[in-house]
Amino acid sequence: MEEFARLFIELIEASRSHEHYRDVECINLIASEGLKSPAVREIMQFCMDLESRYSEGENDLQGRVKARYYQGQKYITIIENCAVDIVKNLFNCNWADVRLVSGTHANLSTFKGISMATRNRKMVVAPLSSGAHISHDYTGLAGQVLGLEIINLIYDVNELNIDVEKSIHIIRAARPGIVTLGASLFLFPHPIRELKEVTEEVGAYLVYDAAHVLGLIAGGVFQDPLREGADFVTASTHKTFPGPQGGLILGELKNSRMESAIKAVQHAVFPLSASNVHLARLPAVGVASLEMKLFGRELAEQTVRNAQTAGQYLYEHGVKVLGEDKGFTRSHQLAVDVREWGGGKRVAEDLEKANIILNRNLLPYDNQNNRENPSGIRIGFQDVTRRGFRESDIKHLCDLMLDVIKYKRKPEEVKKDVIELKKQFNKVEYGFKSVEEALKHLQKYVKVC
Ligand SMILES: Cc1ncc(COP(=O)(O)O)c(C=O)c1O
Known part of the structure; x- marks a missing residue:
């Protein structure tokens, strides 16, 4: 029972810590992860x-x-x-x-x-x-x-x-x-x-x-x-x-x-x-469908704009973002070749130390067996966009990333700035704060009981 109790406590503590770490302290740039509104939660x-x-x-x-x-x-x-x-x-x-x-x-x-x-x-x-x-x-x-x-x-x-x-x-x-x-x-x-x-x-x-x-x-x-x-x-x-x-x-x-x-x-x-x-x-x-029906266009357009802004900014600051002749992206993602800066593993791990979370990624021209240290990183902008980042905030975030990517500052130092930046974006936009608010919004279309 002692072993069971130890494991149980560890499980609860890790679950609580995770919520704070990823939701409050980190900036999430994983392209495959979404952000739910308070109403969806x-x-x-x-x-x-x-x-x-x-x-x-x-x-x-x-x-x-x-x-x-x-x-x-x-x-x-x-x-x-x-x-x-x-x-x-x-x-x-x-x-x-x-x-x-x-x-x-x-x-x-x-x-x-x-x-x-x-x-x-x-x-x-x-x-x-x-x-x-x-x-x-x-x-x-x-x-x-x-x-x-x-x-x-x-x-x-x-x-x-x-x-x-x-x-x-x-x-x-x-x-x-x-x-x-x-x-x-x-x-x-x-x-x-x-x-x-x-x-x-x-x-x-x-x-x-x-x-x-x-x-x-x-x-x-x-x-x-x-x-x-x-x-x-x-x-x-x-x-x-x-x-x-x-x-x-x-x-x-x-x-x-x-x-x-x-x-x-x-x-x-x-x-x-x-x-x-x-x-x-x-x-x-x-609920998420209703939010997308009402705010989806604005959210999608800003997401793509943010991704393109980051592409341009990182590129202008000497980082090889793929697709430069095509405006870098038309989706929420960027693909970045970071071989010059130690490869995908080093960059993703150092950004993680700075509380910026994204994933290393194989690029189309990579040796596809080199999953451990591929050339690239993939960056997704759907989470930060929904938290309210506009173009100038994206550039500020890119500056923090560049500090880490280009070895300008230690990741642990950058982390303090990342936590500060995250504090300014602790709301979820383009959605409802509660189910009640969503229902109230619909009152103009139908009688809500
Ligand atoms: C193109 C594509 N299809 C399917 C999936 C699998 O989706 P799920 O994680 O919901 O199983 C993914 C996951 O990232 C994906 O990128």
């Missing part, structure tokens, strides 16, 4: 009974509840239906599935469903080295779990994007059932329109993984995958989209071809890959 704490419940069953072709195999679903069915209808409204589509517990789960169900519908086990996707996610790859979920044969698109390192002409040839030759676009290192919109025709020609479905950029899409920037020709959009709900950790799939039911794929994807969600779908996140998805 409040509804998550409020849903503790829902957190214990199940609702296994089938959905209809609007993504709404069709059949459930548990009792006690009186309100759960309303919650599920409202969440799915809110998401469809926000992303302007007529089908969605919100039962996915993560972006990886969304990819699993989508890839599995489409490969069942097409009876084709080939998927064409951007190479891992170009920033694709491990779940797309032969070495990850797609290859090792689903047994898909993975064929890579051609990536143009200079353009930092998929080479359209060469990739058309690859798709035509491979005749896959799925073409997947979207990435984890994602600076510029992918060529959906340009690859749509050949994808259709070979009878494949076009999947767009919006895990990173869902919040930008909700805000009407970066790109609009469904309008550009994607058949399915898969995503996380907790990166630039500032909701609870979870996933979703979007699509447009416009013909019998989509109907058979949607049915197969839904089957891949339940019964094939989910039992408990973490229901308690659904009200929070609704």
